[in-house]
Each structure stands twice: as structure tokens, then as C-alpha cells.
Amino acid sequence: GCPKSLHTDQQCSTQMASGQLSRAEALACSGCLHACHVLLYSDTPRQLFGNIPIRHIILMQMRFDGLLGFPGGLVNPAEETLEAGLTRELSEELGVALPISVEDHVNSCHAPASSPSSSPSSRLITHFYVKKMEEEQIIEVERAATSTATDHGHEVLGMVRVPLYTMKRGGGLGPFLSHSFIGSARSQLIDSLLRLNLVAPEELHEALTRSLKIHS
Ligand code: GTP
Ligand code: MN
Ligand code: MN
Ligand code: MN
Ligand code: MN
Ligand code: MN
Secondary structure, eight states: OOOGGGGSOOOOOSSOGGGEEOHHHHHTOTTOEEEEEEEEEEEOOOEETTTEEOOEEEEEEEETTSOEEOSEEEEOTTTSOHHHHHHHHHHHHHSSOOOOOGGGEEEEEEOOOSSTTSOGGGOEEEEEEEEEOOHHHHHHHHHHHTTTOTTBTTTEEEEEEOOOOBOTTSOBHHHHHTSOBSTTHHHHHHHHHHHTTOSOHHHHHHHHHHHHHHTO
């Protein structure tokens, strides 16, 4: 069973880091399901249309269910370490051997209960990782993901880069954030943009405001 603290409705969110579990606490929950996902990114000197700095390449994916998310998936800690499981998922979804280590771990959180009646002991814990790569490596991952990856066209419909800029008429990060994301992937993205200093806080705030206006 899970330690008592694991039975609460805690979850990670942009405002509250308090819902996090340590990696060890999370693993102590024998009845929990575990999923590991990773944000892969690189710097880039390239510019869009020759005058808009792209700054960073961040890889997300369009999932089979029409939602945006990070590469990764379910891991069984009884059979593999979290990181080995994530590496396995990446080989399936991206078609590359990309070793992920404990140092790449960012946080572990309870996913929000899917329904009020769902059993706390079978609740999902999501483990999030970040890995910085060279631009050439990221481009190689994109290439493999849409050619040799076994899950291409099945679990994964395509890789997408996250636009980090805001154009004069609002195009860029704002419209991107207005799409639908799986689980807490949107928060994981926003938190990472801030934490890794990939977008200035004011720019992110502007994009968030714009993203909320788009469907209202
Ligand atoms: P199968 O091989 O078909 O089982 O899929 P998978 O192992 O690749 O699992 P998936 O990537 O769908 O992740 C498992 C669960 O984790 C999903 O059902 C979601 O609830 C959640 N999830 C998926 N992607 C993300 C993500 O990017 N962030 C977060 N926080 N949760 C995610
Ligand atoms: Mn064109
Ligand atoms: Mn998978
Ligand atoms: Mn997956
Ligand atoms: Mn899987
Ligand atoms: Mn699968």
C-alpha cells in the first residue's frame, strides 16, 4: 500500500510545488501506477523568417488521442527502474536510444483523480524529467521519430516544436498554449519554461493571457 501522504489529493501545479513527492516516496507506493515523461530541448541560433529568434527547440508530440504531451509512458518499477522504463518508452516513441538518468528527474506528482470514485491505491504518479541536448541531436530525434520509431502513426501522430516567441499580432506561444494537453503536460511545459529560463516571465504571462482568450 501507499504511505498515508500518498492518499491525499495533492498534485503538482504552477502555483503549488507542495503537492510533490520525492522520487523515493513515490516508489514506496506499491499499488500506484507510474508514468515517466521527458522534456527534451536544445538551444538554437536559428531565426524564423530571418528576424525572429527561435531560441530553443522543445519537443512535444501529438498523441493518438489528439492531445499534446511529452514523450514517455507507463513504467513498471517492479520490472525496470523509472529511468530505464522511460528510456524504453523513448525508444518506442522516438526510435532512438536516449539514456535518461536520475539527475534528469525534475519531480513526481499525483495525477488528479480521473473520477471521485477512483481508488486511491491505483492512482497514477507522473514523473517528469528534463534533458538538454545539442541541436543536431534533437533534429536527429525528430527524424527518427517520424521514420523508424515503431509507435509512429500509432501511439504518436507526430512531433511538434513549441514556439517560444510572440509575434506582433500574437502568434506563437499564446496560440500554442491554447491547444488541448494530456494530464498536467501544459503545467509541466509552463513550469519548465520559467524554471529553465527559456521564456521571460512577462512574455510568458502575456502568452498565457492570450491563450485563455482564444477559446472564450
Ligand atoms: P501505452 O504504451 O499505450 O500504454 O502508452 P504509454 O505507456 O506511452 O503511456 P502514456 O504516454 O499515454 O502515459 C500514461 C498516462 O500518463 C496517460 O494516460 C496520461 O494520464 C499520463 N500522461 C501522458 N502524457 C503525459 C504528459 O506529457 N504529462 C503528464 N503529466 N502526464 C502524461
Ligand atoms: Mn511557407
Ligand atoms: Mn508509449
Ligand atoms: Mn507515451
Ligand atoms: Mn507503454
Ligand atoms: Mn505502447
